[in-house]
Amino acid sequence: MSGPVLENYIDGAFVASGATETLELVNPVDESVLARSPISTGADVDAAMRAAERAFASWGRTTPSVRQKALLRLADAVEAHSAEIVAAQCRNTGQPAAVVAAEEVAVGADQLRFFAGAARLLEGRAAGEYLEGFTSYVRREPIGVVAQVTPWNYPFMMAIWKIGPALAAGNTIVLKPSDTTPESTLVLAGISKGILPDGVLNVVLGDANTGAELVRHPTPGLVSITGSVRAGIAVAGSAAQQLKRAHLELGGKAPAIVFPDADLEKAALGIAQAAFFNGGQDCTAATRLLVHESIHDEFVAAVAKCAEQLRPGLPDDPDSFYGPLNNRGHFDAVLGKLAALPAHVTVVTGGKRLGDKGFFVEPTIVTGVRQHDALVQEETFGPVLTVQPFTDAEHAIALANDVRYALASSIWTGNHAIAEKFTRALDFGAVWVNCHIPLVAEMPHGGFKYSGYGKDLSAYSVEEYTRIKHVMSAHD
Template sequence: MTSRILRGFVGGEYVDSSGGELELVDPSTGDVFAHAQVAGEQDVDRAYQTAAVAFESWRETTPAERQHALLGMATALETRADDFVRAESENTGKPLHLVAADELPAAIDQLRFFAGAARVLEGRSAGEYLRGHTSWIRREPIGVVGQVTPWNYPLMMAIWKLAPALAAGNTVVLKPSETTPVTTLLLAELAAEFLPPGVLNVVCGDRATGELVVGHPLPQLVSITGSIRAGMAVAASAATDLKRVHLELGGKAPVLVFDDAGVGRAAELIATAGLYNAGQDCTAASRVIATPAVCDDLVAALAEQCRAVSSTYERGPTDQEAMLPPVNNRQQLDRVLGFLARLPGHADVVTGGDRQGNCGFYVQPTIVAGVNDSDEITREEVFGPVLSVQRAADESEAVRLANSLPYALASSVWTSDHARALRVSARLDFGCVWINTHLPLVAEMPHGGFKHSGQGKDLSMYGLEDYTRLKHVMSAS
């Protein structure tokens, strides 16, 4: 048994927690590589009280001072990139080259974006809306915020949460997923070089710890990236004392492929967007809807792409050709395999469909064709390397099928007809619509959904505004 113990980070230092320990498992092997202490009620309260004290001075900092701190964090993260890449790979099983090429640069860029955004928040100009009185708007930090992040992108999701919150002048208590706290703690340690003690605090633990973070009376806003079930629980808890909530929840992204799309290129990009990070992405291209003339060729091309993908099971996480990691944990492995075991008789597993090997939590890249709109595989978020393909008679039916689920986070349209692309993108009820691509995100544009996919935006100036409050000040002349 390993002696490596991870502790919470509160008030600028590592602290012991009182709630026992959790095993941390390498998903590529199934072996325990560390333990994390679990924060109990007193530990969470200590973190919040520390953040509240820190807020009294952090709220007075200028945007330029907060920018300087975030830029310092970004540069330090860039300098220590190799350490973070190794830690993220160990904790998630991801190929090192993909973490280094895709996730670290994006995380650093997002820190730098919010560093700049801190200095350009705008409001209405002052004016006399009542004779003899002048009104103006103050945009202020909310205060202490509680945040909970998922296990699919541990480091990047931590930065999506804390960067806008800190840029706006708030202090933070953040709980990472119970299975992936490693890089979040490393980030808190790095941030302590640039932030006053107590501005950023991290508590580790399980679902019960998350409930303590969400249910504590002190934060004025709680933010979570997670499942619809978790989001509903957070909203219900927050309603008891009217906390604001910021919810980025699940997705079941429809991918509408029309007869005039180029099959080869579309299949390559859709497979990549469906299998990246083993499909553990709320925007994964998991639900393909194709019109008749292209459907069969698309299924064949997607299957060919899946068969060509190499996993870290076959090659190891250091191999540059390895693209597919394991799913994150045993529970998720069982969940994904359960979807495949329950497929209806009319569904056709074209390739994959089972566990890969007997070591770690690997699932074969899978294409399931012949599904219909009432099938579980079509309607529920699998969060694994599984793409379903269903046939739509025409454009109208494709849009209807796409909009028929309660998920409304992301979608894509594949066509060579510009008019159709604009028409369909307007009709799709999703927070993001990509045209002839799927998955890219940029710091300048908002990320967030409608309906059961949540409320509020990550990234962009809209994400920063979500961590502020508006105050009207009126002065008599």
């Protein structure tokens, strides 16, 4: 193996892991080996937890204004180090550099500023005499040390979504980034030096076994993961053994439902972009197009035309819409699903690998799928959009809700009554109307059913990282 060995960030310093095993970090653009990452051991995790525990003794008692100032300074530092963050992330993901700069770094700085404000706006019931002779009030307190695990699809942004609310609430952190995309998170940790007290933010590298060490460790009071359903179930089960709280943001299988009265040109472009942004490696991606039978053929043709213009490319190519899939295992899995399509499915566009180097896949649209096909029911997490016709509103709602995921959805119509009906009936944590995929810091993100529980973003996510204490004082 070749390349430098990355280091953990513990107690305000980069330190070598005690691990004897390492992982190769592979550039998904050209499949070259970039570096090696340690599979951190239980001893590494324990060192990070002890550092976080020591830091909580003071950080947990800071005032909201102190935490606000730190988060604002961190946001400024993120912007100042944008080029470094983008370069680090593009090495690991192959994403278009302009997209990382605009959609993760700039947006991440804005989200940190939101959490800086949210630090000073925690809410609880008013103090009062709910029992004669006694006054009661509520304290909302930080949990303590929290363990966090982030995925590889948006490494930097997901790190911000984790640390922002946790720090705003006064917690300290041990975070494990994905084993394939750790570098932008390490840059974030490095620029936090001198802004956050030592030990407040710790980053431990490794694989699923290292993540399991985080969850099993007795110190954290909450474990938060963004990842697959399989990983979420494992984390929830392990956390339950010690009655730890879990925060799970898992997969999605989002429908985009199109009625004939929609602005079809706008809908075709919007759905194509929502399906293929980041190569479809997005849990909120539009993965299932449900279109009224009366416009099925013409609308599929319109979406396919848009899709063919959203081509993948290299990080420095200003015309590329998305980059490669993240890693060899995922790339092979997506191509395997496309190679095993049932006979009743028609590939309208795409369906193949692009080029002979790197993990690039064409934007793909398939029709003729049936509701119980694996391609409809299971998350592909790639640039694949399935299409199904529907006859009326009730049929569309039944098709949309008949999956185990419940994260995101969209309805496209010019009829206000239809839109209102669907915002109530769709069983998903987010419902977009005449758009699909925009997110804002002020609104919560999270799903139901197999998409997990708990909210990212918004003041609700800060509440996730707090505990509530009732205080009652006798008057006499």
